[in-house]
Amino acid sequence: xxxxxxxxxxxxxxxxxxxxxxxxxxxxxxxxxxxxxxxxxxxxxxxxxxxxxxxxxxxxxxxxxxxxxxxxxxxxxxxxxxxxxxxxxxxxxxxxxxxxxxxxxxxxxxxxxxxxxxxxxxxxxxxxxxxxxxxxxxxxxxxxxxxxxxxxxxxxxxxxxxxxxxxxxxxxxxxxxxxxxxxxxxxxxxxxxxxxxxxxxxxxxxxxxxxxxxxxxxxxxxxxxxxxxxxxxxxxxxxxxxxxxxxxxxxxxxxxxxxxxxxxxxxxxxxxxxxxxxxxxxxxxxxxxxxxxxxxxxxxxxxxxxxxxxxxxxxxxxxxxxxxxxxxxxxxxxxxxxxxxxxxxxxxxxxxxxxxxxxxxxxxxxxxxxxxxxxxxxxxxxxxxxxxxxxxxxxxxxxxxxxxxxxxxxxxxxxxxxxxxxxxxxxxxxxxxxxxxxxxxxxxxxxxxxxxxxxxxxxxxxxxxxxxxxxxxxxxxxxxxxxxxxxxxxxxxxxxxxxxxxxxxxxxxxxxxx
Ligand code: HXC
Numbered sequence: 001x002x003x004x005x006x007x008x009x010x011x012x013x014x015x016x017x018x019x020x021x022x023x024x025x026x027x028x029x030x031x032x033x034x035x036x037x038x039x040x041x042x043x044x045x046x047x048x049x050x051x052x053x054x055x056x057x058x059x060x061x062x063x064x065x066x067x068x069x070x071x072x073x074x075x076x077x078x079x080x081x082x083x084x085x086x087x088x089x090x091x092x093x094x095x096x097x098x099x100x101x102x103x104x105x106x107x108x109x110x111x112x113x114x115x116x117x118x119x120x121x122x123x124x125x126x127x128x129x130x131x132x133x134x135x136x137x138x139x140x141x142x143x144x145x146x147x148x149x150x151x152x153x154x155x156x157x158x159x160x161x162x163x164x165x166x167x168x169x170x171x172x173x174x175x176x177x178x179x180x181x182x183x184x185x186x187x188x189x190x191x192x193x194x195x196x197x198x199x200x201x202x203x204x205x206x207x208x209x210x211x212x213x214x215x216x217x218x219x220x221x222x223x224x225x226x227x228x229x230x231x232x233x234x235x236x237x238x239x240x241x242x243x244x245x246x247x248x249x250x251x252x253x254x255x256x257x258x259x260x261x262x263x264x265x266x267x268x269x270x271x272x273x274x275x276x277x278x279x280x281x282x283x284x285x286x287x288x289x290x291x292x293x294x295x296x297x298x299x300x301x302x303x304x305x306x307x308x309x310x311x312x313x314x315x316x317x318x319x320x321x322x323x324x325x326x327x328x329x330x331x332x333x334x335x336x337x338x339x340x341x342x343x344x345x346x347x348x349x350x351x352x353x354x355x356x357x358x359x360x361x362x363x364x365x366x367x368x369x370x371x372x373x374x375x376x377x378x379x380x381x382x383x384x385x386x387x388x389x390x391x392x393x394x395x396x397x398x399x400x401x402x403x404x405x406x407x408x409x410x411x412x413x414x415x416x417x418x419x420x421x422x423x424x425x426x427x428x429x430x431x432x433x434x435x436x437x438x439x440x441x442x443x444x445x446x447x448x449x450x451x452x453x454x455x456x457x458x459x460x461x462x463x464x465x466x467x468x469x470x471x472x473x474x475x476x477x478x479x480x481x482x483x484x485x486x487x488x489x490x491x492x493x494x495x496x497x498x499x500x501x502x503x504x505x506x507x508x509x510x511x512x513x514x
Pocket of ligand 1: 097132
């Protein structure tokens with residue numbers, strides 16, 4: 001055969017594979033407002049940067065007439081590419097081919113690109129759109145999932161792993177995303193569940209729609225399984241690109257420094273925080289006042305909004321912000337916000353991203369529900385995550401830092417590197433009202449005018465303890481600073497922490513309360 005004919009044959013073979021599941025299946029995919037797997041990859045990556053592998057891989061199903069079926073690429077596209085010039089590995093399941101179901105070759109293509117990502121130490125992006133284990137391939141499909149889960153676990157903390165849910169993800173298809181660092185979902189398109197509505201109806205007799213069971217909002221607001229919510233696939237890809245710009249390629253690198261073109265912030269710090277401790281304010285405005293150009297990429301915005309976590313830059317360097325949100329539940333720590341914060345802190349620590357903690361909270365949320373939901377165990381995760389983190393850890397106490405909340409939010413006692421406080425910060429075991437009621441109970445009860453006495457005792461307690469100076473006198477706070485000076489202090493603290501090096505005690509691994 002001449003070179004020309006061989007080239008032509010390659011061209012024809014490629015063309016056949018690029019058809020995916022065929023015209024009809026593609027039309028169905030598009031009618032649901034979904035891009036095809038290949039379109040998604042092209043939309044996400046830098047122009048002309050995608051290189052595909054294993055295009056000619058053939059599925060291995062032999063039973064139930066599977067051997068007669070041609071499944072192009074076995075329902076998954078794998079390859080390498082770039083985002084903002086940074087290398088990444090990617091796979092995208094093709095729902096038009098056997099519902100993106102996972103057979104053994106499909107799984108092998110995924111594990112091969114995962115191995116590559118781990119070897120080359122670059123981020124892995126998985127675009128999931130799958131009916132789960134391919135029923136016709138039986139235990140071989142289950143084996144495939146197991147091999148993926150194993151690699152997700154080995155890669156954890158070494159390379160960033162990103163999952164995008166762009167269709168139904170049923171059964172085993174949800175557990176790989178659950179093992180990765182970030183899960184992106186799109187309204188109306190993403191569905192994640194272990195057992196679908198039909199199984200639930202059969203087993204429990206309950207009717208529920210797929211959307212209400214495991215739609216994008218459910219996983220962003222209720223379960224916390226998803227980290228980023230988008231209205232469209234296009235918006236979702238922009239979010240992924242933004243995230244990639246903030247995080248490093250692997251755990252041995254630092255995130256790329258992007259000096260701000262315009263470091264001026266739209267938010268003025270002195271206008272943001274009211275000095276009245278009872279008046280709420282939006283802590284995101286404080287973050288925007290501190291971060292370069294007011295840019296802030298929030299993670300898990302819709303889940304446990306009483307804590308805010310996300311990425312910004314300080315003088316070009318990526319930092320992870322963890323901040324109590326006084327607008328919601330006064331910024332308390334509870335079961336969900338503890339989980340959210342601890343997970344974020346651990347990702348930052350694994351990937352060399354310094355932490356800036358903004359404190360304003362009355363403590364942990366009281367109540368039977370919280371106690372029975374395990375606020376002790378979940379709250380302990382925050383203590384653990386901060387204590388074991390060895391990246392630069394900087395704390396700023398804005399207003400209230402009471403009780404367990406004071407300790408948990410990266411206090412000096414958990415080995416913070418720098419602790420700053422604003423002049424109107426209140427660092428105490430509890431709020432002045434509660435404290436006065438306890439320690440002056442007898443005086444108040446025995447007074448001629450108990451209410452007057454109560455007010456006086458609250459004032460006394462406030463004067464003594466509701467300020468940052470007792471903590472500063474003990475060295476628990478390094479500097480009491482003015483709001484206007486904050487950005488300067490934080491950037492200086494980051495600069496002098498650049499070479500921080502701390503070794504934890506030698507051990508296989510700790511045992512974080514899960
Ligand atoms: C084989 C599958 C499949 C699967 C879908 N298909 N899921 N083939 N194995 N798991 C095929 C369909 O037969 C159909 O083929 C094509 O994909 C498109 O599927 P439709 O049902 O027409 O699409 P849609 O109406 O959009 O519904 C999508 C769906 C539904 C909700 C995902 O297909 C579904 O419920 N599938 C089964 C989901 C499931 O129970 N998976 C769990 C597997 S067990 P044709 O040829 O007709 O076009 C599992 C355990 C692993 O994953 C546990 C590990 C821990």
